[in-house]
Amino acid sequence: MKPIMEIDNAVKTIYNDNENLNILDGINLKIYPGDFIVVLGTNGAGKSTLLDAITGANQLSSGKILLNDEDITNKNLAKRSQFISRVYQDPKLGTSPRMTVAENLLLAQRRGLPRRLRLRHLKENLPKFEDFTSDLPTLDNRLNTFTEKLSGGQRQTLSFLMAIIQKPELLLLDEHTAALDPQTSQELMDLTDKVIKEKNLTSLMVTHNLSEAVKYGNRLIVLKKGQIILDLDTEAKAKLKEKDLLEYF
Numbered sequence: 001m002k003p004i005m006e007i008d009n010a011v012k013t014i015y016n017d018n019e020n021l022n023i024l025d026g027i028n029l030k031i032y033p034g035d036f037i038v039v040l041g042t043n044g045a046g047k048s049t050l051l052d053a054i055t056g057a058n059q060l061s062s063g064k065i066l067l068n069d070e071d072i073t074n075k076n077l078a079k080r081s082q083f084i085s086r087v088y089q090d091p092k093l094g095t096s097p098r099m100t101v102a103e104n105l106l107l108a109q110r111r112g113l114p115r116r117l118r119l120r121h122l123k124e125n126l127p128k129f130e131d132f133t134s135d136l137p138t139l140d141n142r143l144n145t146f147t148e149k150l151s152g153g154q155r156q157t158l159s160f161l162m163a164i165i166q167k168p169e170l171l172l173l174d175e176h177t178a179a180l181d182p183q184t185s186q187e188l189m190d191l192t193d194k195v196i197k198e199k200n201l202t203s204l205m206v207t208h209n210l211s212e213a214v215k216y217g218n219r220l221i222v223l224k225k226g227q228i229i230l231d232l233d234t235e236a237k238a239k240l241k242e243k244d245l246l247e248y249f
């Protein structure tokens, strides 16, 4: 099987305290269609830097990133966002507060088009959005609500829907349930897992929650000081127990 994404010897160097520091230090990773890869690592291990490098929010110092065999290393964030979507930890990122839920969904559905074109034809899209949100208790009947009026959990569910409404080549989940209360976090995690399976999405999920790391996904990597120090394939991941991970933290 061909990888969707290939990260080849990715290095990100910063100048800190009068010295060069590799915050990504030779990352090699192949992401295959349908992979759901859990990414673990202590604070400062380089997880966000890796996601930034994948989205183009931050350019690599050296190394390459290929998406479906195309070298995207020098493509900017806007170009890559047509194919790669990301859900952040902060519910306020990723949604427009002064727009309704339906308008936000419309913007996301037309990712890649100029903004003035993206907000046209709201009315004819409403039935589709109603269908899309109807079995989600948190967003049912909320299509005309301004996003700033939503709770953190509702807003994060919306961010997730926006990230997947136009099937991305790669979905990045950046501790996307970490800021929510335990029940809401569980609901969003269950929705995430269901949608990833139903739509056969390819995904990378950063988490600090070890039980989530064991329960979800088919592969797992651990980052430390900018390097991948553990890379479990599907078979090894299936046998994984929470206590096996403790030695890495």
Ligand SMILES: Nc1ncnc2c1ncn2[C@@H]1O[C@H](COP(=O)(O)OP(=O)(O)OP(=O)(O)O)[C@@H](O)[C@H]1O
Binding pocket: 014, 016, 023, 041, 042, 043, 044, 045, 046, 047, 048, 049, 050
């Ligand atoms: N622009 C920058 N300037 C200086 N240091 C940086 C910069 N960006 C990241 N770092 C440092 O690089 C290291 C990796 O940061 P990164 O945010 O990727 O870690 P992380 O694994 O996502 O951590 P966390 O779990 O806390 O979110 C950290 O030591 C961080 O302080």
